[in-house]
Amino acid sequence: MLAEPADLGFLRPYGRCFRIWDRGLSGNLCFGMEGPYGKLFIKYAGAKMLRSQGRPGEAEEILERAAAYYAEPAEGLVRLLSHGKTSEGYALVFTFEEGGQLSGDPLYPDLMDRLIYVPLSVRLRMAETLFSLMCRLEKRNLMAVDFSEENLILNLGDGKLTLCDIDLYRPFPFRNTGRQPGSWRWQAPEEKKEGEMLDARTAVYRLGMFAFDLFSPGKPRDRSAFDGSRALFETAQRAADPTRDKRYPSVENFLDAWRKAVGETRI
Numbered sequence: 001m002l003a004e005p006a007d008l009g010f011l012r013p014y015g016r017c018f019r020i021w022d023r024g025l026s027g028n029l030c031f032g033m034e035g036p037y038g039k040l041f042i043k044y045a046g047a048k049m050l051r052s053q054g055r056p057g058e059a060e061e062i063l064e065r066a067a068a069y070y071a072e073p074a075e076g077l078v079r080l081l082s083h084g085k086t087s088e089g090y091a092l093v094f095t096f097e098e099g100g101q102l103s104g105d106p107l108y109p110d111l112m113d114r115l116i117y118v119p120l121s122v123r124l125r126m127a128e129t130l131f132s133l134m135c136r137l138e139k140r141n142l143m144a145v146d147f148s149e150e151n152l153i154l155n156l157g158d159g160k161l162t163l164c165d166i167d168l169y170r171p172f173p174f175r176n177t178g179r180q181p182g183s184w185r186w187q188a189p190e191e192k193k194e195g196e197m198l199d200a201r202t203a204v205y206r207l208g209m210f211a212f213d214l215f216s217p218g219k220p221r222d223r224s225a226f227d228g229s230r231a232l233f234e235t236a237q238r239a240a241d242p243t244r245d246k247r248y249p250s251v252e253n254f255l256d257a258w259r260k261a262v263g264e265t266r267i
Contacts, residue, residue, distance in 0.1 A: 002029075006047035010086040014040055014093075026167070027052035027059030032096060039096035040081070041164075046089015060090045066167040067092060074136050076129040078153075078164040097162045103149030111154055116217050120227060122159035123214050124262055130161060131207055131255045138200060138251040143172035147206050148183040173199035185220075186210055189242055200250040207254060208239025208247075231261035 001022040006029075011017065015035015022029055027049050031042045045059035052059065063083075070080035070092070079095045100108025102115075115123065130152075134144065144166075151165035168181065176198050180191040188205035190196035212220035215232065219225035220240070226233045235257050241247050248254040 001050045003048040003050050003052075007087050008044075008047075010044075010091060011042065013037075014042065022049065023051060024049075025051055025053050026062075027054045028063070028167075034096075037081075041078070041094045041096045042091055043094070044086070044089055044091045046086060062167050063090045063092055066169075069142060069166050069169055070094075072140070074133050076133040076161065076163055077166070078162055094164075097153045097155070097164060098158075099153045099155035099160070099162070101150050102152045102154055105150075108154075111156075112149055112213070113217060114156065115154075115214060116227065118156065118159065120215075123227075124265070125159065126161040127211060127214055127258070128262070130163065130210070131251070131258060133163060134203065134207060135251045135255045137166070137169065138203065141171045142166070142169045143174075143198070143200070143203050144182075144206060145169055146181040147186060147210075148181075172203075173197050182206075186213075188244070190244065201244050201247045203251050204239045204248045204254045205241075205244075207251065208236045208241075211236035211258075212240065229261065229265040231264045232258070235261045 011031060011033065014033040014037060017031050017033055019032035020030070027045055029044045029047045029049060031044070033040045033042055043063065045063045067080065067083040070077065073079060078097055081093045081095060083092045084090070100111050102112045105111065137144070145168040146165065151163060153162040153164050176191060176194055176196045178194055180187060180198070186206045186209040188202045190198060190202060209220060211232070215228045216222055216225040221237065223230070223233055238246065239248055239254050248257060
């Protein structure tokens, strides 16, 4: 799905290509590679994509800037191995995470709907990993932008959830200048209104909505459908309160409350 030929010779040292992602809107062309360095995921910007919506060179600038975001290893975040310029663009080389995107992956359809069958203890571990990671990113003054099911890899066999894309994360607070990318149903009200300030409470809202999908898929705010304790439900409810000032003031505060609720949960 290229608009014109591209020089992909930089891929040769990594072996055989077993999968290509070429239909995204970001302007990135991605490859699953297997060879002398094992299985890798390579994200490349520089080719002219048919579906790219950005200006020329924008995808390269984003990838080059984002390399620093991945540089600090953290549990739950895809591991960056190397990065650098190619003849025509910029590439990031990651370890390959087995599994599928929570939504939108043709090889793993309806993966999100299968979460309800994952044992509660495993889902609690997934939540702890993701919420702790978001807390670490918050302490680095990075706020989730483009937080969506497509950017979360679920390995059902290992019960592992991995965040694979933080390219668009940015320092906060900042003002909303238009519709924000990411999952619509996880977005806070202020993300859908131009001119609103987006801050730590915005990030807290997203995590509360994610918790509903993790413990009551398709039925947010429904206590009878929530597969967890009342304390967990009330923690998610406060995090995802439509009124900003009623939410936890930071991801760290939310994580503290969540851990306390987990301690009160019988598994």
